[in-house]
Amino acid sequence: MRKIAFWTLFLYAMYALFFAFYLFQWTDSSIPAQYKGTSADPATFLTKKELMLAEQFSEVKNFLFFLSVPYEWVIYIFMLLFGLSARFQQWAEATTKRRFMQTAIYVFWLSLLVQVVTFPLSYTSYYVTKMYNISTQTFSSWMRDELIDFWVNYVIMVVIVYVLYTLMKKFEKRWWVYAWLCSIPFTLFLTFIQPVFIDPLYNDFYPLKNKQLEAKILALAEKANIPAEHVFEVNMSEKTNALNAYVTGIGGNSRIVLWDTTLERLSEDEILFIMAHEMAHYVMKHIYWGIGLYIVVTFIGLLLTNRWMKRMMKRFGSFCRIKKWNDLASLPMFLLLISLLSFAASPAMNAISRYEEHAADKYAIELTKNKEAAISTFQQLTRSSLSQVHPPYIVKLFRYSHPTILERIIFLEKQ
Numbered sequence: 001m002r003k004i005a006f007w008t009l010f011l012y013a014m015y016a017l018f019f020a021f022y023l024f025q026w027t028d029s030s031i032p033a034q035y036k037g038t039s040a041d042p043a044t045f046l047t048k049k050e051l052m053l054a055e056q057f058s059e060v061k062n063f064l065f066f067l068s069v070p071y072e073w074v075i076y077i078f079m080l081l082f083g084l085s086a087r088f089q090q091w092a093e094a095t096t097k098r099r100f101m102q103t104a105i106y107v108f109w110l111s112l113l114v115q116v117v118t119f120p121l122s123y124t125s126y127y128v129t130k131m132y133n134i135s136t137q138t139f140s141s142w143m144r145d146e147l148i149d150f151w152v153n154y155v156i157m158v159v160i161v162y163v164l165y166t167l168m169k170k171f172e173k174r175w176w177v178y179a180w181l182c183s184i185p186f187t188l189f190l191t192f193i194q195p196v197f198i199d200p201l202y203n204d205f206y207p208l209k210n211k212q213l214e215a216k217i218l219a220l221a222e223k224a225n226i227p228a229e230h231v232f233e234v235n236m237s238e239k240t241n242a243l244n245a246y247v248t249g250i251g252g253n254s255r256i257v258l259w260d261t262t263l264e265r266l267s268e269d270e271i272l273f274i275m276a277h278e279m280a281h282y283v284m285k286h287i288y289w290g291i292g293l294y295i296v297v298t299f300i301g302l303l304l305t306n307r308w309m310k311r312m313m314k315r316f317g318s319f320c321r322i323k324k325w326n327d328l329a330s331l332p333m334f335l336l337l338i339s340l341l342s343f344a345a346s347p348a349m350n351a352i353s354r355y356e357e358h359a360a361d362k363y364a365i366e367l368t369k370n371k372e373a374a375i376s377t378f379q380q381l382t383r384s385s386l387s388q389v390h391p392p393y394i395v396k397l398f399r400y401s402h403p404t405i406l407e408r409i410i411f412l413e414k415q
Contacts, residue, residue: 004077004081004319005077005078005081008074008077008078009074012070012071012074015066015070016066016067019063019066019067020063022392022394023059023062023063023066023392023395024059024063027392029055029058029388029389029390029391029392030390031389031390031406032390035406035410038409038410038413039375039379039409039413040389040405040406040409040410040413041389042054042382042389045379045382045383046382046383050383050386053132053386054382054386054387054388055388056132057128057132057134057386058386058387058388058391060128061125061128061129062391062392062395062399064121064124064125064128065398065399066398067121068118068121068125069339069343071118071121072114072118072339073336073339073340075113075114075117075118075332076332076333076335076336076339077332077336079110079113079332080316080319080320080322080332080333081319081320083320083321084113085110085320085322085329085330085331085332086320086321086322086329088105088106088109088110088328088329089102089106089327089328089329091105091106091109092105092106092109092328099162099166100162102328103158103161103162103165103328104158104162106161106328106331107154107157107158107161107331108154110331110332111150111153111154111157115146115150122146126139126142129240132386133241134240134241134242134385134386135239135240135241136237136238136239136240136241137238137239137240141238141239145202148201148202152198152201156190160186161328161331163179163182164179164334165326165328165331167179167182168325168326169326172326175306175326176302176303176305176306177302179302180295180298180299180302183295183298183302184295187291187294187295187298188250188291191250191287191291192250194248195248195255199234199248203234203235203236203239204234204235205232205233205234205255205257206232206233207230207231207232207233208230208231208232208233208258208263209233210263213263213268213271214230214231216268216272217231217256217271217272217275218231220272220275220276220279220367220368221275221279223367224276224279224280224283224367225283226279226282226283231256231257231258231275232255232256232257232258233257233258233259233260233263234257234258234259234260235260236259236260236261237259237260237261237264240259240261241261241384242259242261242384242385243259243261243262243265243266243380243381243384243385244259244261244262245257245258245259245262245274245275245277245278246278247278247281247282247286247287248287250287250288250291256275256278256279256282258271258274258275261384262274265380265384266377266380267373267376269368269370269372269373270373270374270376270377270380272368272370272373273364273365273368273370273373273374273377274364274377276363276364276365276367276368277360277361277363277364278360279363279364279367280359280360280361280362280363280364280367281356281360283363284356284359284360284363286356286360289356290356293349293352297345297349301338301341301342301345304337304341305334305337305338305341308337309325309330309333309334309337310325312333312337313325313330313333320333343398346397346398347397347398349401350397350398350399350400350401353401353402354400354401354402354403357401357402357403358403358407358408358411361374361403361408361411361412362411365412365415371412371413371415374412375409375412375413378405378408378409378412379405379409381405382405387405388404388405389404389405389406390404390405390406391404
């Protein structure tokens, strides 16, 4: 047990050291020479101070990201090695005989432990965004969002874990097939209710106040054959200086949402380009394709987790004080495998997302026919978020669900 704990910490330290050198010493995020002086060159639209801040902020945020993912793995491994997971199960079973309540108690202690142990990294990320003036959120407001996150995730996780372990006990060989089948309506349900019940817990949403702009957006929607009646804005300025817009929900709950920071800081033509981009996701049914892809990935993930989890239990179950592979105490092992598989799959998932985003950019420029507004939009997005125009390759693989700003502007320049 001590040997496993030592090697876990050692490998995590080596991993962190590699990314420290990779991000801060070895990589060069300057744009290729052939694009110097073009509209994709950040030196043409950012001040020297903004260039320096963008580089510093991006490096720190990228480093925090690569630290946080395996940090979660370390937590799960230590929970198993030191018997904490088995202890949580014992507490739950000693409190009540009802399995649902046992699940709720166990998940509460597990969630609380993970929340407390990961809090330093979460706070550091908040502090960095605040220091670089990306975040405008007060500490109390940030803590409120953290608490909402905790309870929303807790409720969802209790339901998932109860159903999951009920299936594991009832169908030991084919539990993962039934779990996958249950995940399909559950995913659709969450996607449907998110805009109406979950998102408003964090911010206020209301119809776009600028009716003239709304009329132009709706005219653009009509041109794209989209049956839209309203565009929503959300009061993000009390939390961030960044800009954003997005499409969320499915069916009658679909919404096109603009952050108020976007409305305040972009011109009308730039906003229309963003709206055309978001409409493209609707027209091309990217939300539905995304759900379909998630369902396929979930099938593969549960299949592999079923195989590897049972093998790990045979080898390490006694060390972790877990009697059966389908006991609640094995949940950290399940979460560890799911997290590892998600991280491994993220480059492919991001590549698919970048393809969709590029298609949306192409659709938007065809719809608006305003190349200048499109280019200036991406320049403004770079300035507001202090992002790198040409990020390191590994960062792009694991973090970028959109094409880089360099790629997006160069594409527009060729139109």
